[in-house]
Amino acid sequence: MSEVDNESDVVGHRRRKLAALRDLGGAYPNAFRREDTAADLHARHGDAAKDALEAASVRAVVAGRVMLRRVMGKASFLTLEDPSGRIQCYLRRDEVGAETYQEFKDLWDIGDIIGVEGTLMKTNKGELTVQAGAVHLLAKSLKPLPEKYHGLVDQETRYRQRYLDLMVNEESREVFRVRARLIALMRRFFDERGYLEVETPMMHPIPGGATARPFVTHHNTLGVDLYLRVAPELYLKRLVIGGFERVYEINRCFRNEGLSPRHNPEFTTVEFYQAFADYRDLMDLTEELLGSLLDEIAGGRVLRFGDDELDFRQFARRTMSEAVGDATGKTPSEVADPEALAALARGLNIAVEPHWQWGRLLMEVFEARVEESLVQPTFITQYPAEVSPLARRSAADPRLTDRFELFVAGREVANGFSELNDPDEQAERFRAQAALKNRGDLEAMHYDQDFVTALEYGMPPTAGEGIGVDRLAMLLTNRTTIRDVVLFPQMRPAGSEEAT
């Protein structure tokens, strides 16, 4: 322990108190058992009349962290917080004993974890309170809590020391309760529909399933580099080939890209696959899923998000070409013309690469001009094949695929398509991606022979989709920063030199 030199006065005082507590027989006992929670006591007795409650002499045994203290000479009030909420406790010297009361006054602090056994009462102001018969210090807190009224505001500290944020900011706790509920509801949704929950590898010998830069790691015994997965897609499709015709996975993906209010290098998706279905079935399913999530969590299908009111009662569906045409005022034939699109892209300050074809140009213009304007839930369909190397081509136009993405509040929330199950065409698409990679495109896909081999055994016609869980959580908790919905967001190490 080398912190003695630089510890603050507060910590010094508390360490002395801790030493005194140790002398008295221990400051970290583990024998106390809570019998009642704050919320439960409020629910059962919050409405009771003062006299009736005292006449009933209801025993209560609570435990939690001391959040507030109002100390008088011979009696004190404490506000105790447990995971369910807060409950006030009342300590009278004459009831807990002079020795204990003195110990409480001298050695206990805000932030300590304590247990209180006593009887329920109501104060003159009508607040339900545990009148203590016995009190126990259960864990000494050596560090001062953030300010009792303003809480912890500093965003950097809230992210770096999330436990402090959770300790003092109820809104922050609520965000993560909603997130947990969201995930539980999604599990139930897929389980009820016969999808099998599976876990596929996080470490891939060949990164695949999305166009994104991967993290690289190394397996010592095998002597090979492995990639943290950018998507589980190719493994989930192998499972469909194996006969698990409905599968889903809720877990982390990793992408080696910048940090932003919308991007954390590790993020959570739910990805699901269903044989004998196409992308339209998945759009219907997505509407059903989001609708039911909103019903359960937001209590209805209209959601307040920032200044917007998002209406999930109806989802728009438009093709990418239509959306680009509307946003740019171009005619369908202009949108279908690579030269016109290239000119449009340059006009938007997009660094157009000479090898980009029509599809890539359309996608780039879409991302630059349309994406952010899609506030109400909107499916954009018919993505170009050039930017969709795993998706099935549209029967009507081979330049397009039966793919969609869902946008809400200007953010991509879901991406799904009818799967490409022709092994020869998949091989061809991989070759095109590999060619891009050779040109230096760090996000292009690798050629995955093992996956092509799997396809050669025959994959039933299938549709698959991924939904960004963090982004859903942001929508449902009205947060504009992914860091607010990730418990421990990635941060630059404090005070480090910048890596080159």
Add this chain to the structure above:
RNA sequence: GGGUCGUUAGCUCAGUCGGUAGAGCAGCGGGCUUUUAACCCGUUGGUCCUGGGUUCGAGCCCCAGACGGCCCA
């Protein structure tokens, strides 16, 4: 990567024209047996993010850097 704003006591924040740093809460000492952001009296506490520079003098001005927020790419 660029722009911009921020970083001051444990926390939340002030800090005038460049003149030697403050408040509230927390802490410490005292008082108070129904308080509730308890209250009353007294009081401790500072690497003003870091490193340079300008100046008689820098929390404040200039330069570089770190970390964070926001905007853009």
